[in-house]
Amino acid sequence: MEKKYEILEHMADGKFRAYGRNLEECLENAALAMVSLMWDPERIKPEIKERIRLEAASPEQLIVKFLTELIYLMEVKSFLLGRVNEIKVEEIRRNGGRVYSLQAEVSGDQISPQYEVYGQVKAVTYNEMKIEPTSDGLAIQVVVDM
Numbered sequence: 001m002e003k004k005y006e007i008l009e010h011m012a013d014g015k016f017r018a019y020g021r022n023l024e025e026c027l028e029n030a031a032l033a034m035v036s037l038m039w040d041p042e043r044i045k046p047e048i049k050e051r052i053r054l055e056a057a058s059p060e061q062l063i064v065k066f067l068t069e070l071i072y073l074m075e076v077k078s079f080l081l082g083r084v085n086e087i088k089v090e091e092i093r094r095n096g097g098r099v100y101s102l103q104a105e106v107s108g109d110q111i112s113p114q115y116e117v118y119g120q121v122k123a124v125t126y127n128e129m130k131i132e133p134t135s136d137g138l139a140i141q142v143v144v145d146m
Helices: 023-036 059-077
Strands: 005-008 014-020 048-056 079-094 097-110 130-133 138-145
Touching: 005 023, 014 023, 023 059, 023 079, 023 097, 023 138, 048 059, 048 079, 059 079, 059 097, 059 130, 059 138
Parallel strands: none
Antiparallel strands: 005 014, 014 138, 048 097, 079 097, 130 138
Protein backbone atom coordinates (compact mmCIF):
# COMPACT_ATOMS: atom_id res chain seq x y z
CA MET A 1 0.00 0.00 0.00
CA GLU A 2 1.70 3.18 -1.21
CA LYS A 3 -0.43 5.91 0.30
CA LYS A 4 -1.22 5.69 4.04
CA TYR A 5 -3.51 8.72 4.18
CA GLU A 6 -4.37 12.02 2.57
CA ILE A 7 -5.60 15.26 4.07
CA LEU A 8 -8.75 16.51 2.32
CA GLU A 9 -10.14 20.02 2.07
CA HIS A 10 -12.99 20.97 4.38
CA MET A 11 -14.61 24.35 4.96
CA ALA A 12 -14.09 24.69 8.71
CA ASP A 13 -12.75 21.44 10.13
CA GLY A 14 -10.12 18.79 9.41
CA LYS A 15 -10.87 15.95 7.01
CA PHE A 16 -8.80 12.98 5.93
CA ARG A 17 -8.98 9.63 4.23
CA ALA A 18 -6.90 6.73 5.56
CA TYR A 19 -6.07 3.56 3.65
CA GLY A 20 -5.18 0.02 4.61
CA ARG A 21 -5.35 -3.62 3.63
CA ASN A 22 -7.78 -4.14 6.54
CA LEU A 23 -9.57 -2.19 9.26
CA GLU A 24 -6.57 -2.43 11.60
CA GLU A 25 -4.20 -0.84 9.10
CA CYS A 26 -6.82 1.81 8.27
CA LEU A 27 -7.13 2.69 11.97
CA GLU A 28 -3.36 2.94 12.30
CA ASN A 29 -3.18 5.28 9.33
CA ALA A 30 -6.22 7.26 10.53
CA ALA A 31 -4.43 7.87 13.83
CA LEU A 32 -1.37 9.19 11.97
CA ALA A 33 -3.56 11.30 9.68
CA MET A 34 -5.41 12.87 12.60
CA VAL A 35 -2.31 13.74 14.60
CA SER A 36 -0.62 15.12 11.46
CA LEU A 37 -3.23 17.90 11.66
CA MET A 38 -1.63 18.86 15.01
CA TRP A 39 2.06 17.81 14.80
CA ASP A 40 4.46 15.82 12.66
CA PRO A 41 4.26 12.24 14.02
CA GLU A 42 7.54 11.30 12.32
CA ARG A 43 9.40 13.78 14.54
CA ILE A 44 8.02 12.33 17.80
CA LYS A 45 10.47 10.08 19.66
CA PRO A 46 8.99 6.76 20.87
CA GLU A 47 9.83 7.36 24.54
CA ILE A 48 6.48 6.39 26.12
CA LYS A 49 4.09 3.52 25.39
CA GLU A 50 0.35 3.63 26.01
CA ARG A 51 -2.12 0.74 25.76
CA ILE A 52 -5.64 1.27 24.46
CA ARG A 53 -8.52 -1.18 24.97
CA LEU A 54 -12.07 -0.42 23.94
CA GLU A 55 -15.25 -1.89 22.55
CA ALA A 56 -17.80 -0.49 20.14
CA ALA A 57 -21.11 -1.49 18.59
CA SER A 58 -20.02 -0.76 14.98
CA PRO A 59 -16.87 -0.17 12.94
CA GLU A 60 -17.81 3.54 12.71
CA GLN A 61 -18.12 3.81 16.48
CA LEU A 62 -14.79 1.97 16.83
CA ILE A 63 -13.11 4.59 14.63
CA VAL A 64 -14.58 7.45 16.65
CA LYS A 65 -13.73 5.88 20.02
CA PHE A 66 -10.14 5.02 19.01
CA LEU A 67 -9.35 8.47 17.63
CA THR A 68 -11.10 10.11 20.60
CA GLU A 69 -8.86 8.10 22.94
CA LEU A 70 -5.80 9.58 21.22
CA ILE A 71 -7.20 13.09 21.79
CA TYR A 72 -7.80 12.16 25.45
CA LEU A 73 -4.19 10.98 25.83
CA MET A 74 -2.96 14.30 24.45
CA GLU A 75 -5.25 16.45 26.58
CA VAL A 76 -4.93 14.54 29.87
CA LYS A 77 -1.44 13.01 29.70
CA SER A 78 0.25 15.52 27.32
CA PHE A 79 1.03 12.53 25.06
CA LEU A 80 2.04 13.12 21.45
CA LEU A 81 1.49 10.07 19.27
CA GLY A 82 4.44 9.10 17.10
CA ARG A 83 3.47 5.63 15.95
CA VAL A 84 1.02 2.79 16.37
CA ASN A 85 3.12 -0.22 17.36
CA GLU A 86 0.36 -2.80 17.18
CA ILE A 87 -3.37 -2.87 16.77
CA LYS A 88 -5.83 -5.74 16.82
CA VAL A 89 -9.55 -5.60 16.08
CA GLU A 90 -11.85 -8.53 16.75
CA GLU A 91 -15.52 -8.96 15.96
CA ILE A 92 -17.19 -10.74 18.87
CA ARG A 93 -20.70 -12.18 18.98
CA ARG A 94 -22.34 -11.24 22.27
CA ASN A 95 -25.98 -11.37 23.37
CA GLY A 96 -27.20 -11.99 19.84
CA GLY A 97 -25.30 -9.01 18.43
CA ARG A 98 -21.81 -7.97 17.37
CA VAL A 99 -19.23 -6.10 19.39
CA TYR A 100 -15.97 -4.78 17.96
CA SER A 101 -13.04 -5.03 20.34
CA LEU A 102 -9.81 -3.07 19.83
CA GLN A 103 -6.47 -3.47 21.57
CA ALA A 104 -3.59 -1.24 20.59
CA GLU A 105 -0.17 -0.17 21.75
CA VAL A 106 1.00 3.28 20.69
CA SER A 107 4.22 5.12 21.38
CA GLY A 108 5.20 8.74 21.52
CA ASP A 109 6.49 11.38 23.88
CA GLN A 110 5.40 14.12 26.26
CA ILE A 111 4.60 17.59 24.93
CA SER A 112 7.78 19.65 25.24
CA PRO A 113 9.47 22.63 23.56
CA GLN A 114 11.32 20.24 21.22
CA TYR A 115 8.04 19.46 19.43
CA GLU A 116 5.94 21.91 17.46
CA VAL A 117 2.19 21.55 18.06
CA TYR A 118 0.42 23.63 15.43
CA GLY A 119 -3.23 22.74 15.85
CA GLN A 120 -5.74 21.00 18.05
CA VAL A 121 -8.37 18.45 17.18
CA LYS A 122 -11.25 18.94 19.61
CA ALA A 123 -13.50 16.04 18.60
CA VAL A 124 -13.99 13.22 16.10
CA THR A 125 -17.35 13.32 14.31
CA TYR A 126 -19.60 10.95 12.40
CA ASN A 127 -20.16 13.72 9.84
CA GLU A 128 -19.21 12.50 6.33
CA MET A 129 -17.70 9.29 7.80
CA LYS A 130 -17.28 6.54 5.24
CA ILE A 131 -15.80 3.06 5.22
CA GLU A 132 -15.32 1.96 1.62
CA PRO A 133 -13.67 -0.99 -0.09
CA THR A 134 -10.75 -0.18 -2.40
CA SER A 135 -8.76 -2.31 -4.84
CA ASP A 136 -6.12 -2.79 -2.08
CA GLY A 137 -8.41 -3.14 0.94
CA LEU A 138 -10.29 -0.31 2.67
CA ALA A 139 -10.48 3.46 2.96
CA ILE A 140 -12.01 5.37 5.83
CA GLN A 141 -12.94 9.02 5.68
CA VAL A 142 -13.18 11.10 8.86
CA VAL A 143 -14.03 14.71 9.69
CA VAL A 144 -12.70 16.18 12.96
CA ASP A 145 -13.59 19.42 14.75
CA MET A 146 -10.58 21.71 14.96
